[in-house]
Amino acid sequence: MKMKVVFVTSLLVVAILFSVLGAVIFQSHAKPATKVSLASFTTAGCTSSSAKITVTSTGSASGTPDVVNVMASINELGTSAADALSSDNSEAAQIITTVTAAGVSASDIQTTNFSLGPTYSDKGVITGYSASNSIMIKITNLSSAGTVIDQAENSIGNAGTIQSIYFSVSNTSLLQGEAKANAVSQANSEAQAMATAAGEKISGVCSISDSAPTPLYPVTYGSAMQSANSSSQVPLQAGTQSLTDQVTVIYGLTTK
Template identity: 30%
Template structure:
């Protein structure tokens, strides 16, 4: 009924109103905007690790040939361990001369170094350490990682969103009470950011030479925080 009354009262401006979109502002009351972060936790179920081979030889061809043979054994070991082909991706391939430096003399090439590494996704995090030990036994001499993440974070993100809305409402109640007002309703909700428990930002490859040890490698998944940040506007009255 109110909408109809407004249309009758101001017919001359109807065409202008149809052409201009104005922001929705409550007719009366105080608008409060708060930011709230909701969170939940999950045990990571995906580990990404880089494993590679470094070979050195007097000639470039010899370095590449040795590197290719050893890398073929590494990849074969991964497949025997049950790692799917879609979870194995070449990360880096390189060939560089090695130099000897002496005072007041130009550098001298002493040989060549070939490198090859693959990024491996382990969907059974508990087995990742055992598989890495097998890779070292097959010739892998560089390891980097693991980067732990959550494979399917949608349900966890929804939990974090629900938590964020509850936190925003609780915060709004505090502000309203302090101002002698009450929360009438939410005006708008927007998502300002999220962290789905993914891996940490990629860092420079800090490769380390690995030697097989008697003690098996263990990887502890721990827990990951899944967070969502909301910006919520409330109408106070």
Template identity: 30%
Template sequence: MIKIPHTVVLAALVTMGMFGGIASADAVSVSGPGSGSGSGPARVTVNDNQSEITVVGEGNLSSIPDVMRLNTGVEVRRATAGAAFADARKAAAKLTEALLGAGIEAKDLQTDELSLGPVYDNYPVVAGYRAAQGVEAVVRDVDSADKVIDAVAAVGEEARLNGVSFEVSDTRKALKAARDAAFEDARARAEQYAGLAGDELGRVVSISEEGGTPPSPVMFSGAMAADKASISPGQQNISVRVRVVYKLR
């Protein structure tokens, strides 16, 4: 083996690819110390008797959401403010009863809007009053989404569908799998670059998890929710990046 007495920088363009398995890790660029992202070159630094390599691995996991959040409510327009508000409250009570009847638990219902105001056909002349009350319903059985939405529609002309979102209720298992994949990705990259540098990979010096991509709700519009065929939770992606420093030997 040839001993390199000075700092050597090994740079390579890394093509994005899949690491394999359901918790597949996208191949990412590896970066040297001090870089804020995984987009820089890999760096192998040799300092006399001490050599280290720093790599950044990424793990991605797709999960199927198991919770739907339905944004719904009621809206009425009447000649007077008192009539509008009273009828909106009656319609909201009917909506709540319908949601409970569709299997939603009371603890999963939350009022998220309560409004009352004038309506103008020709400002400043008041043509009437609009009252609205919004409700967010947490649907914990996604398979019952159609049933819940149908129950809202059956409330009558006062009912409103304002959109739905989907989420994974427990991301801990998915995060663990993504971390496993990220570490395996980092090790594979480190072994590759160590070999290219004419060295062997040694022990881990340090591990730090960097900012990945947290799961985010998948949004659909209220218009889409009206079509049964469009009620699908899709998938959510969770991404984890890990920076690992190895000894070279």
């Protein structure tokens, strides 16, 4: 019985030795691991000593405004601060009620530039108090904008004015993307023309940098609104607005 156990144990030891020896032989015949240099991924013509072309180009994109922003200004006088504030609050509440009834969302109405203080005579004596604020109204339904503006102007009467009206584009991200793409496309064309004229060939793009896009400048209507006839609907034309973007692209060059 003892001899049988010893024999089995010997077989196991021999098997282990063969396994180890086989692994060593396999590794000695295996191919060495391939080393990949990061330098191999460098764009041709973009090394520090390579010739390059730097192009700065501008692209633009236009869109139709879909929002009308109306700034209404209210100013009330009173013999006391409380009186002036009460009158101002009443006028503000009236215009807010009017425009919300006309379909403007409460979230699109914002009170700004509030002030409350004394008024003085030429001799510096307090004669009363003045309360004023501005209300920004965002109208997203352009078809009803003229009616909303008329109703807002009528609701504040002589206590306030429609200070300004301007159009804007609610979502400029699409225009920004289009302007960037146009700027890069223009840069590619200019770089290709320059390289061809120099007898070289574009090998690739080394880098692209983007400047902040030029904001959309709103089309504003101001004092003309104050003299407009409140009995007729205000004529509004949204037109178009443009956004520009500038990119600087560095291209690598190779000889044709």
